[in-house]
Amino acid sequence: MEDAGFDRAQAAALARQVGLDFGAALTVALAYIGDRLGLFKLMAAGEALTAQQIAQRAGLNERYIREWASTMAAAGYLDYRAADETFRMTREQAMVLNREDNTYFTGGAFQYAVACYRQIGGLMDAFRAGGGVPFSAFGSEIIEAIERLFHAGYEAWVADQWIPAAPELKAKLDAGAEVAEVGCGAGQCIVPVAAAFPNSRFTGYDVDAASIARARAKAAHAGIGHRLVFEHAAAENIPAADRFDLVMAFNCIHDMAHPRAALSTIRRALKPGGILLWSEADASDRLEDNLTPIGRTMYGASTMHCMTVSLANGGEGLGAVIGEGLARELAREAGFAGFERLPVKNPYHQLFAVRK
Ligand SMILES: C[S@@+](CC[C@H](N)C(=O)[O-])C[C@H]1O[C@@H](n2cnc3c(N)ncnc32)[C@H](O)[C@@H]1O
Structure with a gap:
């Protein structure tokens, strides 16, 4: 039941924002894993890699990597190419997520x-x-x-x-x-x-x-x-x-x-x-x-x-x-x-x- 004067549009906008914040909170935790397990480092050269290749190079479980990389691609932290199912880190993504020597780097935020x-x-x-x-x-x-x-x-x-x-x-x-x-x-x-x-x-x-x-x-x-x-x-x-x-x-x-x-x-x-x-x-x-x-x-x-x-x-x-x-x-x-x-x-x- 909705009270008189209830503003549906306002409630919907806030619910959308909370939904985005929820996704952001989960992304932060998974980006922390990418940072700590060396996944961003591994991707930083910009090579296009399938989930299987990332998993092999990192020595990690492929199923987890596929889900993790999909989250990162949806967040804009990695690029995804559907044609060959590869994930790739652009130069700009590498500056923000991997290269610690520049002021765009924010990897410490996940850790914090x-x-x-x-x-x-x-x-x-x-x-x-x-x-x-x-x-x-x-x-x-x-x-x-x-x-x-x-x-x-x-x-x-x-x-x-x-x-x-x-x-x-x-x-x-x-x-x-x-x-x-x-x-x-x-x-x-x-x-x-x-x-x-x-x-x-x-x-x-x-x-x-x-x-x-x-x-x-x-x-x-x-x-x-x-x-x-x-x-x-x-x-x-x-x-x-x-x-x-x-x-x-x-x-x-x-x-x-x-x-x-x-x-x-x-x-x-x-x-x-x-x-x-x-x-x-x-x-x-x-x-x-x-x-x-x-x-x-x-x-x-x-x-x-x-x-x-x-x-x-x-x-x-x-x-x-x-x-x-x-x-x-x-x-x-x-x-x-x-x-x-x-x-x-x-x-x-x-x-x-x-x-x-
Ligand atoms: C947020 S960190 C900032 C560190 C550094 N100045 C920076 O900006 O990256 C705050 C620092 O202040 C230190 N700190 C807290 N209370 C202090 C105090 N009374 N005297 C000296 N250092 C203190 C903490 O141990 C911590 O290293």
Whole structure:
């Protein structure tokens, strides 16, 4: 029975959307399998292959591969040619799904989503009782997922666009500066930035020991271990005072249990005239402006990961959706003298230069 005033068209449109979301959720899980079992890698050369050939080369079960490849073709992740029943990955599909060295690559998203799904029991407990799911519970996959989501962007943007956007910074780093990154994760940003500025010295801080271990290995591999050290420390506990010309904090202040204390410590660790470069997802302060497809990704990641890891540590649970207004307010409260949103165009981040 339908109530008077029931809008059939609206209900039908929402049901269609939920149906699409349902298919998208299943596609994400199966794309994760393609990523983890090396199927995207195997297809990346662009060769047209039958399901049987894919299965043989991968050493996997053919029946599963046929169903998997059909899902991927229906999703637009692979092309299908009916004439010879082959599947093929185009160059563009390979850029997005396989080639980790470019900013179109989004393979880390499948890994991130599945790592979050795995914690859904703990998350529901937190909905009931408060608290959260600690970062460490998400395991090594979340560290790798975040690294894979962001490293190509940091390699492309930070040294070439973000640091030069605050003109005096580039000159300082070229000449030789003291630089820190807080919440450095697996070193996805600080390692390429350190490589780009050979006269400067770098210190990466993260509260997660497994991330720091991965970052150290990455720096050693890049051969810059002598200019780049890592410390297993929370941003709010950095002991240094008046030491750094630049502190970078990308996509991490909102994850922190005590972001206000962290900002205040960062201010103290900066030299007079030093700058905090701070990025957050490009969101508005107003919920009504964020009711978009990208907004749902931000609030979704925040609920399932960013906010819950902060609340798990008795933290503030700021959440991943921070607009310029709140960032400005937090910087002011921490005692910073200047705050400016830098005019960099970016598909994901908004970038603030905050002066001591
Ligand atoms: C979403 S990840 C971002 C990593 C990296 N900055 C990036 O953008 O790819 C957030 C990172 O902040 C770290 N973190 C959380 N709280 C922290 C704190 N209080 N001090 C330092 N790092 C912290 C986490 O361990 C994690 O590595």
